[in-house]
Every structure is written in structure tokens, then in C-alpha cells.
Amino acid sequence: MKFGRLQLISACLLGAAVPAMAYAAHAHRVPASAKALNKHSAKPKPQLLGQRSIDNERATQIQNALIHSGYLTGDPSGHWDGETEAAMTKLQADNGWQTKLVPDSRAIIKLGLGPSTASNTVTNPTASNSPANPPAAPAPTQHDLQ
Numbered sequence: 001m002k003f004g005r006l007q008l009i010s011a012c013l014l015g016a017a018v019p020a021m022a023y024a025a026h027a028h029r030v031p032a033s034a035k036a037l038n039k040h041s042a043k044p045k046p047q048l049l050g051q052r053s054i055d056n057e058r059a060t061q062i063q064n065a066l067i068h069s070g071y072l073t074g075d076p077s078g079h080w081d082g083e084t085e086a087a088m089t090k091l092q093a094d095n096g097w098q099t100k101l102v103p104d105s106r107a108i109i110k111l112g113l114g115p116s117t118a119s120n121t122v123t124n125p126t127a128s129n130s131p132a133n134p135p136a137a138p139a140p141t142q143h144d145l146q
Helices: 002-027 056-069 082-094 105-110 118-123
Strands: none
Touching: 056 082, 082 105
């Protein structure tokens, strides 16, 4: 009986000691570096995404379209300058669009310089891909008439 009692007391002491030792081992842990001690350390700056400037070829395309639509006068300079930015801001304001981000994608599309028509409008500004002017269908052949 004494042996059973001794086992019971040992088991209780061991059961209470193991969690206390585990807590003590983790509660007094020291950070591995001094940087971890400073909670207000500088966070890395987020990388800027997207295009930050307009290249000269695209600036020329936009200037040609702005001249054609009456928002810019003179010859295209090929550089995104103050006059071009002012003309684009005016175009966007006239259409009720934001004017802080120039050029706005809607303005580029309105000028006919969207992704699918960028090369067509610059080479032939009078060309239109609108439903009002669909491309002409090929003439029927003798085989089609039979």
C-alpha cells in the first residue's frame, strides 16, 4: 500500500512539475537580435508598381491625338511636358473624370489610343473601328451566288 501511495504522489508531483518547467523555459526567452527588441523598427518601404513616366513614342502618340481632338495646338514635341499634361487634364475634366492622375485610362481610350487601337489611330487618325463604320465585307464570289 505504501508503494501505491508513493507512486500516486510521484505522479502528481511529476504532472505538476512538467508544465511549470515548460512555462519557465519559454517565459524568460530573450530575443535573438537587438532589432527584435525595438518594436518601432523601420518597416521596408513598399515597392511602387506600374508605370512612372511616359516614354517619348507614347507621348508623341498622345500629343497627335490631343491635337486632332482640339485640346493641344502646334506640333508634337515627343516629350511629356506641361502643355501636354494641361491638355490631358482639360480633356479629363471636360468628361467629368478625375484630373489628379494624368493620363487616365478612359481619356486614352477616348483619344483612340487604347490597347487594341494604339497603332491604327496614330498611323491613320481618321480611321474608326466603331460599329457605325464597320469594315467592308468582301464581295460575293461566283461560288457564294450559287
